Amino acid sequence: MALITGGTSGIGLELAERLASAGYCIIIVARDQARLELAAAQLSLDQPCEVLPLSVDLSKRDAAYEVVDLVEQHGRRVDVLVNSAGVGRRSAFVEQDVEAMLDMIRLNVASLTVLTRLLLPGMLERGFGRVLNVASATAYAADPTMAVHNATKAYVLSFTESLAEELRGTGVTATALCPGPTRTNFYDDAGALPAMTTGMMEAYEVAEAGFRGMMEGKTVVVPGASGKLLAGLARLIPGTVTQQVARRLGRR
Numbered sequence: 001m002a003l004i005t006g007g008t009s010g011i012g013l014e015l016a017e018r019l020a021s022a023g024y025c026i027i028i029v030a031r032d033q034a035r036l037e038l039a040a041a042q043l044s045l046d047q048p049c050e051v052l053p054l055s056v057d058l059s060k061r062d063a064a065y066e067v068v069d070l071v072e073q074h075g076r077r078v079d080v081l082v083n084s085a086g087v088g089r090r091s092a093f094v095e096q097d098v099e100a101m102l103d104m105i106r107l108n109v110a111s112l113t114v115l116t117r118l119l120l121p122g123m124l125e126r127g128f129g130r131v132l133n134v135a136s137a138t139a140y141a142a143d144p145t146m147a148v149h150n151a152t153k154a155y156v157l158s159f160t161e162s163l164a165e166e167l168r169g170t171g172v173t174a175t176a177l178c179p180g181p182t183r184t185n186f187y188d189d190a191g192a193l194p195a196m197t198t199g200m201m202e203a204y205e206v207a208e209a210g211f212r213g214m215m216e217g218k219t220v221v222v223p224g225a226s227g228k229l230l231a232g233l234a235r236l237i238p239g240t241v242t243q244q245v246a247r248r249l250g251r252r
């Protein structure tokens with residue numbers, strides 16, 4: 001089966017659709033029960049696949065254990081893990097609510113890492129598996145009012161790159177997907193406009209690139225021109241310049 005966190009909306013839902021089309025039965029994990037049921041109905045309408053919706057808040061401490069327990073209770077095994085659930089919050093670091101900040105770190109970093117840690121042994125035993133971690137093109141860039149969010153995405157990228165090397169030759173691969181600005185609910189929740197609104201990608205385009213890259217076993221996928229531009233510029237231009245650009249864009 002393919003387990004997709006954040007599989008009820010945006011990039012995660014589109015990835016779930018691609019995996020269902022490829023013949024995988026699907027487990028989707030998110031909080032909102034109504035949206036889980038809607039997404040499960042949508043996924044099984046399009047494809048005759050089994051869909052298991054799990055309502056778990058991945059910002060809670062033991063959430064990844066809870067997910068794996070539920071999967072085992074249902075007698076399922078996971079061959080494809082997509083860690084897409086993630087949030088951002090644009091505000092000055094000193095004004096961030098500490099509990100909300102910790103929730104973001106537990107969701108974007110801790111649950112992603114623990115889920116990967118718990119599900120990888122089974123994949124390795126079977127000699128096949130795919131892990132797709134949704135990072136961001138912002139993993140490459142400093143951004144003064146997204147300090148914690150961008151740091152979590154830099155973690156996801158770095159973690160996945162190292163893991164991919166560790167897994168080489170095992171039949172299991174790890175891929176980091178680094179999208180630029182993409183039209184989803186992300187910016188409603190983040191309380192901010194994206195840094196760039198021109199050239200924003202649609203979630204299905206990002207998912208298509210991520211799905212292909214994951215299945216081919218690529219280590220990093222940066223979809224679309226705007227994401228490649230952000231990632232490329234961040235590598236070429238000194239940090240002070242990207243910080244200034246990000247600060248101006250963040251004020252809009």
Ligand SMILES: NC(=O)c1ccc[n+]([C@@H]2O[C@H](COP(=O)([O-])OP(=O)(O)OC[C@H]3O[C@@H](n4cnc5c(N)ncnc54)[C@H](OP(=O)(O)O)[C@@H]3O)[C@@H](O)[C@H]2O)c1
Nearest residue numbers: 006008010011030031032058085086136181182184185186
């Ligand atoms: N949109 C962009 O421009 C962009 C760019 C780069 C990277 N990304 C990354 O792409 C990933 C997907 O985001 P998206 O743009 O598709 O946003 P989205 O449409 O808001 O989807 C977020 C998904 O994550 C789930 N989620 C949020 N908090 C959760 C929690 N505490 N526990 C479990 N599930 C949770 C949501 O469901 P519930 O709310 O029901 O829990 C939803 O299914 C994120 O990791 C984001 O950082 C987005």
